[in-house]
Amino acid sequence: MSPPPPLEVLDVHQEFRRLRQRLVALDGVSLTVDRGEAYGLLGPNGAGKTTLVKVCLGLSRPTRGQVLLRGLDPAHPRARLRVGYLPEGHRFPAYHTGVSALHFFGRLAGLEEATLRRRIPELLELVGLSDRARDRIGRYSKGMTQRLGLAAALLDDPDILFLDEPTDGVDPLGRRHIREVLLATQERGTTIFINSHLLSEVERTCDRVAILKSGRIVREGSVEELTRPTLRFRLRLAHAPAWPLPALPGVELAARNGHFEAAAADLESLNALVDELRRQGGLIAELAPLGSDLEEVFVTLLTDENAAAPGARVGTSGERP
Ligand SMILES: Nc1ncnc2c1ncn2[C@@H]1O[C@H](COP(=O)(O)OP(=O)(O)O)[C@@H](O)[C@H]1O
Ligand SMILES: [Mg+2]
Known part of the structure; x- marks a missing residue:
């Protein structure tokens, strides 16, 4: 053994x-x-x-x-x-x-x-x-x-x-x-x-x-x-098409403060997103890969409420918060 x-x-x-x-x-x-x-x-x-x-x-x-x-x-x-x-x-x-x-x-x-x-x-x-x-x-x-x-x-x-x-x-x-x-x-x-x-x-x-x-x-x-690079991009549009966009396979798009965050399964999906945005009259101002060093992972996890637990919390005796 x-x-x-x-x-x-x-x-x-x-x-x-x-x-x-x-x-x-x-x-x-x-x-x-x-x-x-x-x-x-x-x-x-x-x-x-x-x-x-x-x-x-x-x-x-x-x-x-x-x-x-x-x-x-x-x-x-x-x-x-x-x-x-x-x-x-x-x-x-x-x-x-x-x-x-x-x-x-x-x-x-x-x-x-x-x-x-x-x-x-x-x-x-x-x-x-x-x-x-x-x-x-x-x-x-x-x-x-x-x-x-x-x-x-x-x-x-x-x-x-x-x-x-x-x-x-x-x-x-x-x-x-x-x-x-x-x-x-x-x-x-x-x-x-x-x-x-x-x-x-x-x-x-x-x-x-x-x-x-x-x-x-x-x-x-x-x-x-x-820290494995993921296909995550920061997307900013100078002119945005109607929102929400129709769902595209392999793409997740989330609105952030003044920009979007796009996660794509692969390059084809990412390009399909760009095509769709352009087709709908969108004007792309920025498409930048999101850093994926450990700091990024760490900070995202610590700031994303959904990523984790309710946490080291204070609760009243006996009940789960
Ligand atoms: N002996 C203790 N009595 C009461 N609370 C404690 C005690 N030890 C740690 N804590 C609390 O448990 C939590 C985790 O503390 P700790 O393990 O020291 O965190 P870290 O080492 O990650 O900074 C904190 O909220 C701290 O105040
Ligand atoms: Mg400590």
Whole structure:
């Protein structure tokens, strides 16, 4: 039998209660992360990303649903062996140096002195902090703190690494550095799960991406799948024929603010639309392909009310909004 996947999330719901109100932070999330993959969970602030990671690590219990970490309940200590975690906005005590912090966390993780003597300099080298290793953390920049956090998360040579907003507040150079460390880590066979509200991070680092909106996954796929060019066009008419146009096979036309958005199954359908518009006396002022980078997909999904769920909503106890 093949080993279980590093991470399986099965219909996870998480609700929080505040006074008599309930807040649905996760509303039926399911996903599977395969071995060796870098998986990105992308979503705006408040979407439920941190909540999901905490459930994945067994730090909080879901209201409903289940998580399997290498086939085990994450609350089980054995399930969390060799699982790395970089929490969102973590803080090290400022009096530590890079070396002493790693030593402290390494001991907490139960690593032997001999292992730490070898591992700490290796990791400091990997994250580019060798020359600042004996400086107090209080003097580190945000980027250096994040890189040290990454080193701490890698101490136990994890085969699954969870990162919650690893590059938030880090400058572009620091981001690139973190990205390079993650790539190197993935190449060594570690499975990576990244939470981010930063599209560019996920786009550049991850093999597969899920977009989380208000506690629900609204899209999932490889970056390539999510951004595959579709025949979508912005259409502006200087002179419009009678509206609505007769339905054309393979064409969907939607009126937007002052222009139209056309989605065509293929080039023939698109040209048939142009013919029809012209035949009816329409005068085309603009026909431009719509960008389909991940940002476009992301923004469209987050702004399109129909694309998703009612969301991380506040409702009165007991009833579904
Ligand atoms: N312990 C908690 N108690 C009450 N509400 C919470 C708690 N943790 C998170 N939330 C709420 O759940 C929603 C999702 O939060 P979070 O998972 O932190 O989002 P993200 O990490 O995507 O920014 C937010 O509305 C947040 O306020
Ligand atoms: Mg968060």
